[in-house]
Amino acid sequence: MSSISADTDSDLIQQLELEIHTLLSKDELLANVPSHAxxxxxxxxxxxxxxxxxxxxxxxxxxxxxxxxxxxxxxxxxxxxxxxxxxxxxxxxxxxxxxxxxxxxxxxxxxxxxxxxxxxxxxxxxxxxxxxxxxxxxxxxxxxxxxxxxxx
The missing domain is CATH 3.10.20.90 (Phosphatidylinositol 3-kinase Catalytic Subunit; Chain A, domain 1)
Structure with missing residues (x-):
């Protein structure tokens, strides 16, 4: 059961990181902010x-x-x-x-x-x-x- 939750957690983290990256790249004021800052x-x-x-x-x-x-x-x-x-x-x-x-x-x-x-x-x-x-x-x-x- 813990391996299933770990997989969903890592998928959720990847989706969140991708969303943060797209938001930062779209905004001209935040374009120079690294996604893993x-x-x-x-x-x-x-x-x-x-x-x-x-x-x-x-x-x-x-x-x-x-x-x-x-x-x-x-x-x-x-x-x-x-x-x-x-x-x-x-x-x-x-x-x-x-x-x-x-x-x-x-x-x-x-x-x-x-x-x-x-x-x-x-x-x-x-x-x-x-x-x-x-x-x-x-x-x-x-x-x-x-x-x-x-x-x-």
């Missing part, structure tokens, strides 16, 4: 309309750029979290080691590497339609990095 993403879209948030792009050559919304009070850590969320939604077949990515890469804005995760977006000079670049961290001469701990 989180509450945080909906609040960010409202903040853009109120002028409290920015649309920014993350260039990651040779891959396509990522467009995200950040609040003026967001930090570099928040931007990294949004990038992770966006990429994980797109690529479901590959597991990405974000720990490795952020140890070997960083974000760059106007030639400055954003190395401090607690730096606030508005204090860095990031504005509406700013472009951040996904850049590789250079090895500094004479600096030795700690060895990574490998788990057996």
């Amino acid at each position: 989180t509450v945080e993403e909906l609040e960010a879209l409202l903040a853009v309309e109120k002028g409290q948030a920015y649309h920014i792009s993350i260039e990651r050559q040779p891959l396509p750029s990522i467009d995200i919304i950040v609040r003026q009070s967001s930090t570099v850590r928040d931007i990294k979290r949004m990038i992770k969320l966006h990429v994980n939604r797109q690529s479901t077949h590959k597991q990405i080691s974000w720990r490795y990515i952020w140890r070997s890469h960083c974000l760059e804005f106007q030639g400055r590497k954003l190395l401090h995760e607690d730096a606030v977006v508005s204090q860095l000079g990031i504005k509406q339609h700013s472009v951040l670049v996904f850049a590789r961290l250079p090895h500094e001469k004479g600096q030795h990095r700690k060895a990574w701990k490998h788990r057996p």
Whole structure:
């Protein structure tokens, strides 16, 4: 009996998602709202309309750029979290080691590497339609990095 109700529940969820998607695509004001949007993403879209948030792009050559919304009070850590969320939604077949990515890469804005995760977006000079670049961290001469701990 529980498998029958599970099938009807999944069918009902699919129908509801399809209906939400068609409603969002028909309305010109809601066309840019993703059908699987989180509450945080909906609040960010409202903040853009109120002028409290920015649309920014993350260039990651040779891959396509990522467009995200950040609040003026967001930090570099928040931007990294949004990038992770966006990429994980797109690529479901590959597991990405974000720990490795952020140890070997960083974000760059106007030639400055954003190395401090607690730096606030508005204090860095990031504005509406700013472009951040996904850049590789250079090895500094004479600096030795700690060895990574490998788990057996």
